[in-house]
Amino acid sequence: ADDVAGARLVVAATGITEVNRAVAAAAESHGILANIVDDSALSTATLGAIVDRSPIVIAISTEGSAPALARHIRARVEALVDESYGELGRFLARWRSRIKDAITVVAERRRLYDALLDGAGEVASLVRRGRPTAADEAMTTLLASGARPGGRVVLVGAGPGDPGLLTLNALRALQSADVVLHDRLVSPEILKLARREAELIEVGKSAGGHSVAQDAIHRLLREHTARGHCVVRLKGGDPFVFGRGGEELEFLRAAGIDYDVVPGITAAVGCAAYAGIPLTHRDHAESVRFVTAHCAAQIPPNDWRRLADPRETLAIYMGVGTLSDVTRELLRHGRAPGTPVAFVENGCRPEQRVVIATLTTAVDVAAREAIRSPSLLIVGGVAALGGTLHWYGAAPVDHRPDRRGARDAVQVAVA
DSSP: OGGGTTOSEEEEOOSOHHHHHHHHHHHHHTTOEEEETTOTTTOSOOOOEEEEETTEEEEEOOTTSOHHHHHHHHHHHHHHSOTHHHHHHHHHHHHHHHHHHHOOOHHHHHHHHHHHHHTOSHHHHHHHTTOHHHHHHHHHHHHHTTSOOOOEEEEEEOBSSOGGGSOHHHHHHHHTOSEEEEOTTSOHHHHTTSOTTOEEEEOOOOTTSOOOOHHHHHHHHHHHHHTTOEEEEEESBOTTSSSOHHHHHHHHHHHTOEEEEEOOOOHHHHHHHHTTOOSOBTTTBSEEEEEEGGGGGGOOHHHHHHHTOTTEEEEEETOSTTHHHHHHHHHHTTOOTTOEEEEEETTTSTTOEEEEEETTTHHHHHHHHTOOSSEEEEESGGGGGHHHHOOSSSOOEEOOHHHHHHHHHHHHHHO
């Protein structure tokens, strides 16, 4: 029993019940705190699961009743509170006295901190981006200007539909947004992840339907950032893949508006994966090309010859409306008539539908199956793999002649 004398805390983890009880009794006799592993009844102290973002430290405790749950919660907190929070804590510690001297009214000082930490200003963003000198300069300017944080924009890729495909940075941006300007195809489940107080504004474009002009989107970005808002410009897929993200950054740069970019999983990658279609495969395709088909009529013959390369997978965005043009030109420039084609409609969503055809039957199959936008068109040998490698949602409908014959044979045998 004297072995514990002089200790502040004793941990018993021998795995032997009698020894652990003896340690607990010895600690109690000396008035020492004891943690008896997996025995909360004998413990007078419990050890929390720690998230260390010094100077910020977060402890999670279940009072010893469920250590596995504490570890699970710690993993989630670690994902949300990344290493940059430690830098932010050190930055605010350095500036605390200067902020207090500059803003003597407590309520105004609280509003400044709320604005900084909610992401409306550029200071916290600069700290997180590893630019401490620029953050100090921005903070100096902010206090000199009356401590009204300026607005900024976060250009965020929402991915192809499944909220689980959002990045952690995308989630953090949504939860700090004052305003979310979102595309039409961003799912309601993703929009629900935005901060409750955020204003949601749809600015999507659709063929033949309601559309918001790009200039109007630029005006909204300018107006809301001028009010000091953190604006999340939320785009389906990745903003830099057929998403006009570059145009919007050019506008923000010219207007002197601070911005961040959070990339997303582009539709071709997400939809193909959820359809069980590898975009490259040693036996079928050595490269992949992303193409947007809405301007198929303007593609020159030389480009069509490259697109007809049998060793390449084509992932065609917005391909349903111009499907007859696409298939005709690919056949004309040498792509084999039997080349597999897969339509992935509403990819990465619960209502996902995959239909497989060939280059010569694609137009008829699309009409028969009433394929609608949003749909991704995948052309190449890998498209056939969706029939065997599918794992998400309903099984694919395979209209290729050899597959249809196989189904008919099975039906006859069963009959």
